[in-house]
Amino acid sequence: MSSLYQLQTRLQETDDPVVIRVFGALLNAMKLGGPFDLSLLDRLSFADFTLAVDSIRVWRTQRYVLDQDRPSAAAPARAT
Numbered sequence: 001m002s003s004l005y006q007l008q009t010r011l012q013e014t015d016d017p018v019v020i021r022v023f024g025a026l027l028n029a030m031k032l033g034g035p036f037d038l039s040l041l042d043r044l045s046f047a048d049f050t051l052a053v054d055s056i057r058v059w060r061t062q063r064y065v066l067d068q069d070r071p072s073a074a075a076p077a078r079a080t
Helices: 003-013 017-032 038-043 046-069
Strands: none
Touching: 003 017, 003 046, 017 038, 017 046, 038 046
16 A cells, blocks of 8 residues: 555544644645645654655655656757
């Protein structure tokens, strides 16, 4: 199971206000491309911290792959 999916599932199933705040902020930042305060991760248990870091890694890898697939706006179009 993808760590992003696990993160979302953990957020939906928990009553822990710290997890709700941190995971909610993290997911919003990833979806909207906004800022996220990494110091918030220090408030999580080690298991939740690991899940958050793994999710960031997966999210960044997916963005990197997508960025590689898109033609750059700065690159000149090639004539055919």
